[in-house]
Amino acid sequence: MATDPVSAQRKLAHIHLGVDGGAEKFFVRLSRALAKRGVEQIAFIRHDRTWRDELAEHCDVRELKFSRSHFKRHFVRWGIARDIRHFGAGATLGWMSPASKWLPKPGPDMRTFLRLGDFPDGFHTYGNVQNLIGNTPEIIRQAVEAGWPQERAHVISNFVDPLPDTLAPASRAQFDTPDDATVLIALGRFVERKRFDLLIKALARLPETVHAWLIGDGDLQEDMRRLARDLGVENRTHFLGWQRDPSPFLKAADILVCPTDDEPLGNVVLEGWNAGLPVVATASPGPSWLIEHGKTGLLSECGDTDGLARHLLQLLENPAEAERLVTASAARLNEGYSEDGICAQYETLIWNRGG
Template sequence: MATDPATTQRKLAHIHLGVDGGAEKFFVRLSRALAKRGVEQIAFIRHDRPWRDELAEHCEVHELKFSRSHFKRHFIRWGIARDIRNFGAKTTLGWMSPASKWLPKPGPDMRTFLRLGDFPDGFHTYGNVEDLIGNTPEIVRQAVEAGWPADRAHMISNFVDPLPDSLQPVSRAEFDTPEDAAVLIALGRFVERKRFDLIIRALAQLPETVHAWLIGDGELQEDMQRLARDLGVENRTHFLGWQRDPSPFLSAADILVCPSDEEPLGNVVLEGWNADLPVVATASQGPGWLIEHGKTGLLSACGDADGLAGSIYLLVSNESEKTTLTVNARTTLAERFTIEAISNQYLQQFGLQH
């Protein structure tokens, strides 16, 4: 199908194979923000994604069954390229490495980008990738160090949506948490690198008035529950499961904790700032870049439960320190991580700005 060049200027295609997590949330946020800027979009995703209907509110959605078969992959990729061409987009953005093998072939009428929210582990499927976009300087640095051309590697970070004025915090009573408790909140998968065990070990060193809400699920959840029992903090450690929208929980908490050993960005840091929570984190790659220690949050060494407990205790016992960190973090969020600023960077990179 022939397309009018005038209609292709503000069109973008996405390929996203993810399930449900921080990367998927940002995908929906960014595509919505670009739609509000007048960019028409088409997205190719797997069947039955929980965010499919939300995405479809502003984006044409094609649900596909992606195949590992080399023979079938050829036809699926050809079908994607055909649909993109018929849609009229001349730019395609793949999300994370698994999407790289489905990108159309770049050429005079097609630019291809791959957006990375994690560290690259090789480029063997990147044959159709022209440019990489990493959401932290460290991701870009590691890609270039691994051999990716520096002039084709770009850094654009994330944003979070402002919380609605109508947002109602969850009731602490529903989760067996006293109203006067100091509530720590952490979000993520219960996997080794997220180090939820550090929060539990820190909690054992903190006053009885401190409780922890752990939001997420994963293979190590039973191990974490056992650790809480062993350390005698089972009644203060609350496992709240995976929450698609953690905003009401953030609004009801007091301190956000990010204890990861490896965290490429730490979108939860932005979410904590957005909810006016002071942030305590270990100095993994992303939080170490986002947070200015003592100004916009508190950092301690990775794997150091004592250091994490010390940072938390400082905030629990010093309301003035909490206020200072929160005010400074809100300023940083407004200056560097707004919807407008990040959207403008993507539009400029894609050549879709007015």
């Protein structure tokens, strides 16, 4: 069944195999923003995603079992392609490398895109991918360096939703944190590259009035609890678990910290700016692309506990500098990472034959 080019012009299919995290939040956010602009969408996702109902508010959701069996995979891919044709979409957007296996075959009635929020690790499953979208220049640089055609590689960053004025901050008392404490907040999975250990070590060098909120979960969480005990900051290190919406916690905090060794974008930097927080980060690829050191945030070398602690102390001792960073980062966020601007880039690439 051929797709009517007029009806397909504003119909988009998504394939997303993710679980929970920043990439999933942006997927829901972007699809909602495109829906507000009149784009009809269908999404193929795994069963029991926590964000399924939120996505279904503006998108036709199909929950599937994505089999690892080479034989069964053909039937699943065929079913997805059939449903996309019946829906009438003229473009499909896969999210992260695992989705590349399930993209329909491109052709006159179908354009295919793969959106990466992390560095590529090879193209062996990219046979049906026409265009790559990376949310930082470094992702695309590495893809092109590895052999992906430059003319089919595009950089489009993320955006964040403005926090409502009526949003209430999370209760500090609920997490054994004094009202007059300075709260550092960090978000992410407890995995090695996120370097929560760096933040805990830096906390041990800061005044007793400074507390840290760590939001997330993962295999290394118990190791981080043990480190906090060993360094004598157990009572100032608070593990808040994974939070579907971290906005109230950001609003209750004072400084956002991104201590990662390897962060392609650092969506948490945008979240921090959006919440009106000064940002202290390590110079991994994403944060060092987003942040202009000394103007929109402070950057130290990856793995440098002394540098991270020094920059945090710098803001503690100079509230005026922290406020200056907040003002400049708010302007940067509005200028380069607004919903309208990012959606316009997606629409131009997908429907105006920009790729």
